[in-house]
Amino acid sequence: MDSSDSDFDVLIVGAGISGIGMAAHLEMHCPDKRYAIVERRERIGGTWDLFRYPGVRSDSDMHTLGFVFEPWRHEKSIADGSSILEYLDRIVDERGIRENIRFGLRVETADFDSATARWVVTVVTAEGERKRLTANWLYLGSGYYDYDEPYDPGFELGDFQGEVVHPQFWPDDLAYEGKNVVVIGSGATAVTIVPAMAERAAKVTMLQRTPTWMFSRPARDRLANFLRKVLPSETAYKITRWKNVVMQDVGFKRAQTKPEQVKEFLTKKMQEHLGDSYDANSFTPPYDPWDQRLCLVPDADLFEAIKRGDAQVVTGRIARFAPEAVVLEDGSEIPADILVTATGLKLAVVGKIAVSVDGDPVDFSQRFYYKGCMFSNLPNLAVVFGYLNASWTLRADLNAAYVCDVLNLMDAKGADIAAPALSQAEEDALEEDDIFDFSSGYIQRSKAIMPRNAVGFPWRLNQDYRVDRKQMKSDPIDDGILHFKALPHAPADDAAPARSPATRTAS
Structure with missing residues (x-):
């Protein structure tokens, strides 16, 4: 300069x-x-x-x-x-x-x-x-x-022999085809990574200590795409923008005033998406919706990966890391070649x-x-x-x-x-x-x-x-x-x- x-x-x-x-x-x-x-x-x-x-x-x-x-x-x-x-x-x-x-x-x-x-x-x-x-x-x-520095939950990786990556510093050459991947965390980053990696990995497990409220919506906004065909793009954008602002605001305030009603709605939708794969223990958070930010699942991609058997959600606390697995406090083990620590910012x-x-x-x-x-x-x-x-x-x-x-x-x-x-x-x-x-x-x-x-x-x-x-x-x-x-x-x-x-x- x-x-x-x-x-x-x-x-x-x-x-x-x-x-x-x-x-x-x-x-x-x-x-x-x-x-x-x-x-x-x-x-x-x-x-x-x-x-x-x-x-x-x-x-x-x-x-x-x-x-x-x-x-x-x-x-x-x-x-x-x-x-x-x-x-x-x-x-x-x-x-x-x-x-x-x-x-x-x-x-x-x-x-x-x-x-x-x-x-x-x-x-x-x-x-x-x-x-x-x-x-x-x-x-x-x-x-x-x-x-420069993401949140470090202080994991003692012990004997783990696989690769450990954090979403904030993702390596360009990470090879995970056919591997067992454990994504630790249940926030927006984990909800994004799990279905994407499930397309090529042998199995992807989202390991969470606490469930997160999730909701699904189409990645394409049909009204926005229709309006753009019949109106000038600026006009269509303004209408869609304000529609989404109002819907978001109404949804947030409904969660504050009628949390039980919103819980029932979100639970019903997750049950519909997951069918027999729905597990209440893994999809019922101990807090009200919007006490934490809701996780968006566009086109239900996470739920579809779970139904296919390519991904799973496990709720539990980590006891230790074995050479090729994560061992939980209840004694169960999750096979792992790669750990993704999506533990927050x-x-x-x-x-x-x-x-x-x-x-x-x-x-x-x-x-x-x-x-x-x-x-x-x-x-x-x-x-x-x-x-x-x-x-x-x-x-x-x-x-x-x-x-x-x-x-x-x-x-x-x-x-x-x-x-x-x-x-x-x-x-x-x-x-x-x-x-x-x-x-x-x-x-x-x-x-x-x-x-x-x-x-x-x-x-x-x-x-x-x-x-x-x-x-x-x-x-x-x-x-x-x-x-x-x-x-x-x-x-x-x-x-x-x-x-x-x-x-x-x-x-």
Whole structure:
């Protein structure tokens, strides 16, 4: 990277869904802003480039995991990883975003200099060389989990002589044809891997300590495909997107208000799919639906693999690992040539970047979320943490549109700094809420490092897209909480031209 090309209006961290979405919103609504995306990998895609395990796919429909501004045109709405990468590649090429991406740069530190209203960002190349970038605004689209280190449950592999792989670091040359595979875990990753590997392995066993609520739906959305034939693609996409948003929201809220009814519905559907292969012990979780994220089984592929005898689900606790088997506490043994440890993710805050303001480290666990986007008393910084009960991109679109509105209002006001102000007295008066009301292991393990959450908007990260969408559009940007400041000695020729706030986009 040319050292002269190092100062930007907006610096975006991460070239996955969140970062690409922010860049596209800037191109549409802040075209005068100079931005760059720094990406530690050599390709775009983030999660969808990282995960290479068999069958990798979305567990959300692509009409909501896709962006509000770019229709999803594939026949399958539950898409495989390669189709999602094609979608993202097309966006960065057609919208002129790729030329603004700097690959192979890992962000190490970010310090906000109040005197100049610039983030001073240290990036490290693959060769270990450090470079300095500066920007007025920092947008973190770096995801929510640790790319370097997955969750380690502490298995003592003992005498096991086979191969052990983790989905986050899948080897390109793993040969599993005719092998016995044991996938440890019962989350979305395991539910994806098991039917995909069952097509070539001798037998695949999903070994779970606790069952997971699952539901099946067709990978193809018939209504979406019909609408696309009779309506312009943008119109068909909007209708399908909103239909899926409402259905998801209604389903989630029904699980909260009538959990027993939802349990009966999900159980009946699994019984219908599995027939004689249904085992209540392995498909009846000890918690209510949506206490943890439901696992999607598109086209019932996992259930079909079980009925064929190519896969099985075993519920039990591991006692030890034998040379060619997993031994359970009840004494039973599961033959294993390959172990896949689909045991979950390790969450990370702001991509493990050391963030500071004027040299003082920022402890995000002591900051309150502001509109699910910014943080109390932290200037010119926004993040994306998507929904746990809906598609990630729904939040990413909302946050990107909001930041564009803030940037345009800053220009109109001649401001250099925008920060959500929260006094100590106001903070003491806030009633705190559980940031994530989910019992999933990866959520519970991470609570100590997560930012704080209040009961009332705007000091919270909400889990209700329809409410967020309404509030983010109707509430004024200049709400008396978001404080704007102009530098007293900013050179006149550096001042941004004044513009009217942009019209908000429909996310």
